[in-house]
Amino acid sequence: xxxxxxxxxxxxxxxxxxxxxxxxxxxxxxxxxxxxxxxxxxxxxxxxxxxxxxxxxxxxxxxxxxxxxxxxxxxxxxxxxxxxxxxxxxxxxxxxxxxxxxxxxxxxxxxxxxxxxxxxxxxxxxxxxxxxxxxxxxxxxxxxxxxxxxxxxxxxxxxxxxxxxxxxxxxxxxxxxxxxxxxxxxxxxxxxxxxxxxxxxxxxxxxxxxxxxxxxxxxxxxxxxxxxxx
Numbered sequence: 001x002x003x004x005x006x007x008x009x010x011x012x013x014x015x016x017x018x019x020x021x022x023x024x025x026x027x028x029x030x031x032x033x034x035x036x037x038x039x040x041x042x043x044x045x046x047x048x049x050x051x052x053x054x055x056x057x058x059x060x061x062x063x064x065x066x067x068x069x070x071x072x073x074x075x076x077x078x079x080x081x082x083x084x085x086x087x088x089x090x091x092x093x094x095x096x097x098x099x100x101x102x103x104x105x106x107x108x109x110x111x112x113x114x115x116x117x118x119x120x121x122x123x124x125x126x127x128x129x130x131x132x133x134x135x136x137x138x139x140x141x142x143x144x145x146x147x148x149x150x151x152x153x154x155x156x157x158x159x160x161x162x163x164x165x166x167x168x169x170x171x172x173x174x175x176x177x178x179x180x181x182x183x184x185x186x187x188x189x190x191x192x193x194x195x196x197x198x199x200x201x202x203x204x205x206x207x208x209x210x211x212x213x214x215x216x217x218x219x220x221x222x223x224x225x226x227x228x229x230x
Contacts, residue, residue, distance in 0.1 A: 085145075085213070085217075086143050086145045086212060086213035087212055087213060088212055089209060089210065089211050089212045090135070090136040090173055090209070090210045091173070091207065091208065091209045091210070092135075092136075092173045092174075092207075092208065093173065093174075093175070093176050093204075093205065093206045093207070093208065094134070094171065094172045094173040094174050094175075094176055094179060094204075094205060094208045095129075095171075095172050095174075095176055095179045095180050095183075095202055095203065095204055095205070095208075096169065096170070096171050096172075096202075096203050096205055096208060097125065097169070097170040097171075097172070097183070097200065097201070097202050097203075098167055098168070098169050098170075098199075098200075098201040098203075099117050099121070099122075099125075099166065099167060099168045099169075099170070099193070099198060099199065099200055099201075100117070100166045100167040100168075100198070100199040101115065101116045101117055101166050101198065101199075102115035102116065102196055102197030102198045102199070103197065103199070104196070104197030114196050115196050115197060115198070116155075116166075116198075117157070117166055117168060117193075117198060118152055118157070119150050119151045119152045119157050119158075121189075121193060121198075122139065122150050122157060122168060122170070123150055124189045125170060125183065125189050125190075126139075126144065126150070126170065128182050128183055128188065128189055129170070129172040129174070129179055129182065129183070131182065132174065132175075132178050132179050132181075132182035132183075133174045133175060133178060133179070134172040134173065134174040134179060135173050135174050136172070136173040136210040137170065137171070137172050137173075137210065138170070138171045138210045138211060139159045139164070139168060139169070139170050140159065140162075140164045140168060140169055141169075141211050142159040142160045142162060142164075142211075142214070143160075143210060143211055143212060143213040143214070144159075145213055147215075147217065148160050149161070160213075160214070160215050161215070167199075171208050171209070171210055172208075173208055173210055176204035176205065176206075177204070180202050180204060183202060184202070190202070
């Protein structure tokens with residue numbers, strides 16, 4: 001009888017011990033699970049912070065690249081406009097043409113003006129060079145633009161309102177062979193000038209400089225058309 005009661009007590013004690021052990025293991029497992037989950041959360045949070053920092057850094061670099069790209073584009077556009085306006089000196093291959101009045105003594109009855117260089121002689125030569133593809137031109141270091149004037153001023157020639165006497169030196173940047181060929185066409189400007197004894201010397205070069213325009217542009221009457229965005 002006693003043994004049976006004792007056995008029941010032992011069974012109860014064993015069950016209690018097993019219950020306590022299972023409860024302890026469950027709590028340990030739960031705690032371990034919670035610890036791992038917390039560690040993962042902390043790890044993910046740290047990764048998120050790092051990603052956000054990298055994102056801000058990339059955005060900042062992208063903004064700087066956009067600014068630099070925009071600034072470079074503006075600089076290029078301004079440079080192109082200054083080139084077209086003749087505000088920058090240009091260099092490159094081309095031809096240098098030197099002209100001087102004739103040393104031939106005019107014959108009685110001849111027009112002495114035929115033996116000296118006039119503005120129309122320079123203009124003819126310059127027009128030939130332009131037609132042959134000259135990209136930049138200068139006469140005696142005076143840059144020629146669309147507003148430039150070449151005209152006679154007594155025994156001298158005025159270029160951009162500056163007077164010069166012979167010899168005249170014309171510098172043209174472009175393809176040297178094409179430019180010289182245009183001037184030496186049969187019956188062309190050089191042949192006509194040389195007929196009257198005017199000295200014309202043409203030299204090709206790979207390294208010529210055309211200076212920047214020294215004058216000023218004024219628009220007292222011409223204005224930009226309203227509504228024209230070009």
